[in-house]
Amino acid sequence: MSVEPPSPTAHGTSRHGLQTLICSAILGLAACGLLTLQAQVTVFDFGDPGPDARFFPRLVLWLLILVAALRLWRHRRTPDSALGAAAGWARALAAMLLVAAAIAAMNTLGFIVSVAAVGIVLAWLLGERRLRFSVLLPLVVALAIAWVARHGLHLPLP
Amino acid sequence: MLLDAFHALLDVWVLIAALCGVAIGIVIGAIPGLGPTLAIALLIPVTFTLSPIPAIILLLGVYQGAIFGGSISAILLNVPGTPSSAATALDGHPMARQGRAGEALRIALYASVFGNVFSCLVLILLAQPLASLALDFGPAQMTALMTFALAIIVLFGGGSILDAALMTLVGVAAGIVGLDPIEGLPRFTFGSFAAEDGLALIPVLIGLFAMSEVLLQAFAGRQQGPAERGIDAVSSQTSSPRAVGWLSLWKMRVTLLISSAIGTFVGILPGIGSTVPAFVSYGFARSRSRHGARFGHGEPEGVAAPEAANNAVTGGALVPMLALGIPGDAVTAVILGAFMLQGLTPGPFLFQQHGVEVYAIFEALILLSIPCILLGLAMFRGAVHVIRIQPRHLFPIIAMLAIFGAFSVNNSLFDVAVMLGAGVVGFVLRRAGFPLPPLLIGLILGPPLEQSLRQALLTSSGSATIFVHSPIVMGLVVVTLLCVLGAAYQRYRAARRERAA
CATH class of the missing domain: 1.10.287 (Helix Hairpins)
Incomplete structure (x- = not known):
């Protein structure tokens, strides 16, 4: 791995x-x-x-x-x-831009939506096509992080 | 002091932190590619609401658990979970192939615990006297000490000296950003108020070790996970009836002692990490064993030696980190960051100002062996399922945790941007094969090195003679020069051997 x-x-x-x-x-x-x-x-x-x-x-x-x-x-x-495959660089660049976009949009869209979007698109970039792993899993993790942050760690998330 | 420290451990949160830390460590260590550095960097935000003792115990539990966890995939899959477990795979995997996976895992576990307890005892004996000695150090001596540490990292960190020097200097240069430590003048902040605090350590750590891994996975695309390569053949043997008795461990006592001593000693030296002592002790055990020919074909001592050594590095690496504030490798650099976040600044004053906390952590390090054995034995079979997790399921979650971890340090999106920047830098450098630990240690030691150097020069009105008049400085300079000569000789011998071959 x-x-x-x-x-x-x-x-x-x-x-x-x-x-x-x-x-x-x-x-x-x-x-x-x-x-x-x-x-x-x-x-x-x-x-x-x-x-x-x-x-x-x-x-x-x-x-x-x-x-x-x-x-x-x-x-x-x-x-x-060697520099490596162009497709690999394109995927890595897409992942970087995705996280950058999530940071830029976090104050507008909120933490859960931005972070879940990062998880969903990354799972898709890494080749996961089944809905329960590419959509449901990131969404559940984003909700769990937000819940722990707000109620466990008392952190004000955007 | 020791009794007060023990009383401080009698807290339910300490127990919970120890159990959770070790369990998380074993699980993460067992997953190839996820080491203790990444695990600790991602877990630091969880410790914000904890008091210092349980917070540090949680992270040290992860450290100990992950080092042992790395041996699980090394033995079962021949894929080391951590680089230091590569030596364990040499005999561990052949044992698993012979149907002795359970025996190999138990030997690895008991040897890990032995190495850990040995190094913790050395830590308790050495750290405080070393810190007391360092109390006499002024700025000139601290400058020489930090230069020595950086030189060791460059010379003996493994790989190319030029690459390590380049990365160390990049780290030191990154530490310049922000307010200067003497006059408080902004440097390379480009007018940004947020940048005046400099690059926050935790977001940089998370970026370098977690986000860069995510980007590397994105670069690699869809990869075949270990489960698809077939682990069922050996995983079913983890509960083999061949238990490891005290007698077989007693027969290995000299190997365990020597390997633990090698691990502890090498751990104390900055920059070498746990991979080198694991292989050194493996080679040493093979050379002095009566069954040397069996090494590489499933010899239990070949599992015990590297496991005792790489776990003994844990306590050894904490000696310079706690006593002098000098991290030995990437993991201790991350732990140093966690100490600072908890208000426990490692260095000579740590033992004076937070003696109870430090001794409680020492005692907890030894006591962590109990959950390590219990959870280790209980999790052999569970770990097999953990190894099956696919990268495409795991790394999106790591990216999400990385964003949260960077944000939670100061509730600042600037820190998340710093984390992403560090992740991109880490990704590109790792793609090119440049080592990241020297960069991180340069970033940590850069600001105190500048502070000490400038303070020393200010007190001598700009004259460099302050460094010549101190016997400690001259002693450290001589040791540094000897190390340079030693490294040059080592390279010369390696080159000659290569030519001869």
């Missing part, structure tokens, strides 16, 4: 795959962070000795750039794990 992290050979290999992409993204984000550090962290200098609020982020972002660049260079000739 578990989905093991893919090894380069498990899901096919490619010259530049997911690891290269992630490493490049981290490198790019760290560089952006470094470039926008002045704007994102306003420092009021009262002449105190020692490092200011930009010191640690600058240190970490430089280290991040260094390690990401080193990894990209070190693995430049290593076969990378």
